[in-house]
Amino acid sequence: MSSLSPSRPLLAVLTSAAIKKTASLFRSFGGSSFHPDWEARASVCARCPIAHRHGKHLYCGKPLIHQPVRPPEAGCGCPIIAKAQDPAEHCPLTAQYLPTDLPTDLPTDLPTDTTSCSCQWCAAARAKSHEIRAA
Numbered sequence: 001m002s003s004l005s006p007s008r009p010l011l012a013v014l015t016s017a018a019i020k021k022t023a024s025l026f027r028s029f030g031g032s033s034f035h036p037d038w039e040a041r042a043s044v045c046a047r048c049p050i051a052h053r054h055g056k057h058l059y060c061g062k063p064l065i066h067q068p069v070r071p072p073e074a075g076c077g078c079p080i081i082a083k084a085q086d087p088a089e090h091c092p093l094t095a096q097y098l099p100t101d102l103p104t105d106l107p108t109d110l111p112t113d114t115t116s117c118s119c120q121w122c123a124a125a126r127a128k129s130h131e132i133r134a135a
Contacts, residue, residue: 013064017077020086024079024085027086041084042084048091057079063077076092090119
């Protein structure tokens with residue numbers, strides 16, 4: 001889910017959330033692929049200080065319905081499992097828990113190349129890649 005900011009109209013936020021939810025449901029029925037390392041991405045999120053538990057679900061920040069307008073560094077409000085499974089998603093924070101240099105509205109065709117992204121997930125993937133090459 002894209003990051004939300006006070007400058008984005010609420011209709012755009014809700015439309016984006018509906019599209020992401022539909023894509024997540026489509027993925028769960030086998031309609032599209034999961035990120036190959038989504039479990040590792042979800043474990044990074046579970047340790048994140050902005051992770052928020054609501055009921056039995058963990059969210060990237062407070063759930064969207066509770067805080068539809070927020071700065072990007074407050075998370076997007078998506079369920080962490082759905083966000084981690086989406087190959088086009090990126091974490092809104094760096095490994096130092098600072099806002100990433102990614103735009104707030106990522107295109108759905110954003111490459112999953114981790115070499116130029118500063119988010120926690122891509123940084124962890126680069127570290128894992130270096131460990132494998134070193135072994």
